[in-house]
Amino acid sequence: MKSSAVVSNVLACGLLALRGAQAVTLSPNTQDLFDESMNFLDTIYDRSASYLYYFYYPLAAGPHETRSSVWYATGLLQRNKGDDVEQAVKIIKAVIGDQEKNKTLQWFGDYTVYPEQPTVGTEAYPAVIYNSWDPNWRGFIGTNLIVIYEEFQHLLPQDVQGLIVESMVNNTIGDSYRVGGVDDDNLFPSYSNPSLMRAVASGWTGRKVNDANMTAAGEMYAQEILDLFNLNNTLSEFNSGTYAGVSIYALTLWAKYMPQDSIMGQNGARMLKQVWETTAALYNPLLRNLAGPWDRSYGYDMNKYVAILGIYLWSLLGKDQAFGEKSRVWSLAHADDFEYAPLIAVLAPFHDSLVSDCTIASLKSTREHTVTTSAFAPPHDMVPRNVTTWMYANLTIGAESFRQDVLGGARADNSQWNPAVVQWARPYDSSVGYMTLHASEMALDVGVAPYALNLTYPAGNSSSSFTFLIAPNPLGQKRDITDLADINGLKFEVGGTVDPKPQSTFCGLVGGTCSIIHGFEFWNLTFTMPAGSTEVPSITFKFELE
Incomplete structure (x- = not known):
């Protein structure tokens, strides 16, 4: 039986249009988010290496980090001042240059966790999933490359555009090696955030290179995710301050970049709206916290750790509502997720247009x-x-x-x-x-x-x-x-x-x-x-x- 969130004493929200208009400029809240995050990332960028330093708990002594560098490249392209574009291109080339090219390996098409790491799969550095290599990096980095291609193609040299498409082909093929329950992998359609990214990466790349099998694979995987979602209008990975944020990001790509002949294009905005309605019903603005239960959490008080959902709340409601006006976000636990902010900001004009006034009112409600x-x-x-x-x-x-x-x-x-x-x-x-x-x-x-x-x-x-x-x-x-x-x-x-x-x-x-x-x-x-x-x-x- 199909069920949905029942919220008493909360305004019922009406249906949203499947498409929202993309704004040319960022809203004041989003611009504030973008500027503060970029000011922080500027301080940990190593121009000589074209990577950000590894900023994580506990802090790493010296190495750089791959995924966050691509998020920063997105911010550089958005800011586009001085040599920002030149630095972004260097980052993109460095990250794609380090992508695994051996098709026989389980981590084919994946990207390094950090560029100094030893060669994965050697005796000295065994291949350990979610450790020496992380299969979800394909989703995080690959979908970010899609955003860069779609939003900033006009700033990219022709060869870099080609590198991105080639990287996404390798990325998508490699991600197809993932089968839940096989080779220590846990990617099932119910693992919401990487599943949503996997589907859009495959669907977008298949269409870009006219590969019908790749396109169909993305659509079929999206259908499995959708079937689970439609049971209750909820993500299988329910109510996570961190991973609800990633799923919202992926659904934004479904709605923004996938055509209407795609299951993702048809359902992305509706799913995003429903995730936000449930999230808003569970958000307490006085405590600045998502109420429990939490399927996955990196902390117990969102005032003291960076949840990706908090970054979205900053864009929608302002920093004070998300973290506190005087909060030094970079100093909170799990602060490395603040590195996600430039990417979220770039997508915010479209994403925020899909969040209804009713949902915004619910996010602010204390009743x-x-x-x-x-x-x-x-x-x-x-x-x-x-x-x-x-x-x-x-x-x-x-x-x-x-x-x-x-x-x-x-x-x-x-x-x-x-x-x-x-x-x-x-x-x-x-x-x-x-x-x-x-x-x-x-x-x-x-x-x-x-x-x-x-x-x-x-x-x-x-x-x-x-x-x-x-x-x-x-x-x-x-x-x-x-x-x-x-x-x-x-x-x-x-x-x-x-x-x-x-x-x-x-x-x-x-x-x-x-x-x-x-x-x-x-x-x-x-x-x-x-x-x-x-x-x-x-x-x-x-x-x-x-």
Whole structure:
């Protein structure tokens, strides 16, 4: 049965046209985003190498980085001052020159992670997917080359135009080697962000070189993605502050560059609109955060890490709403994703025209409402994940039920998987507190209501436990959190079948009993079952704002 997000007390948005007019100049918000990002990238560009330095957490000592350099080249072409075009051409030639040309290798058509790296596949540097080589670089870099070709062809020498097309042919052929579940690859249509990029890269390149098979491959893959999306009008990779941003980018290319005889051209703008409607319903403007649950996250508070969705919010609403007016974005956790900003800015005139006034109003709304929807990510989801999130001005509670064959969500990564999340405004300093479930079971039932959360492990037993990552208190409040009563800004009443007294540990930057996750420190509160219990493991919370 087809379902869609049900948003109570939120304005219903009307249908958008499939095409939007491309503006000649950037809006004030987008220009501000573009200028600040380029000013930062200018400082880490190495003109002698034609690459950006590797800016990542933890900071790399010396090497350059490939993907971000192409994003910067897009910004240089947009700015087009002094020798910007000359530098952009050098970057494009350097990156394409380092593309793998051996068709027998699994990483054929891929680009280096960084140009100084040893040769992938040697004894000294074995081929390890998502490590020594990253198959998603084909999508990130290849689709960016499409944008450069489409938007700035008039600035590029003829030979560089040819290099881009040739690179995309190799890119697309190499990406066709990817089969989910084979050779350690995990690219299924439900892996939304690289799947969306793969489809448009294949469809665009096939049309550009008149290769009917390549064109058809892109269309068929797009149809598989679309079939999953149409089940609930949601991405399989649901509600990720980072990867929703990448998917929005890819859908922008579907809508902007694919013709109307393409499945992508017919559906890109509609899908983008629906992703934004769900995102807007789950966004809390006072907390500056996307409410949970999050299928994949690189942090627990978007005020403290760069989520690509935040870059889009800057373009749509302004920096203050996205990160805070005085925020030094380059200093936040996962700051390397700020390097994406020039590419997002170049596409913003078209993209932003597809986001309705109603969706913008929803992004700014603080009224109480509930969101219910579903998402489905086969092959690891046994059934669709049912999502319920309650939104209030200073408190959000969101969770999703699931039955999966892996631990840690469809990407099998428990460091990113957050199936139950509570966030609140702390009155002491207006900062954001958070509590997120670090799931230890492959099945979960949830109940969400105003000021309440219920979690049950239906297949659990007396050895099951519920572990929550808790934000440290703000400076000036209690240093130690040994129980729920020590948490600043929110009062807890705990029930269920667990022992109500948790075990407390700390995961810190320079100490503690466990490691930080994505740069975030946290307290680890674990609720266990009473010894010998025969009851189904469950925990319930009732919350009260201080």
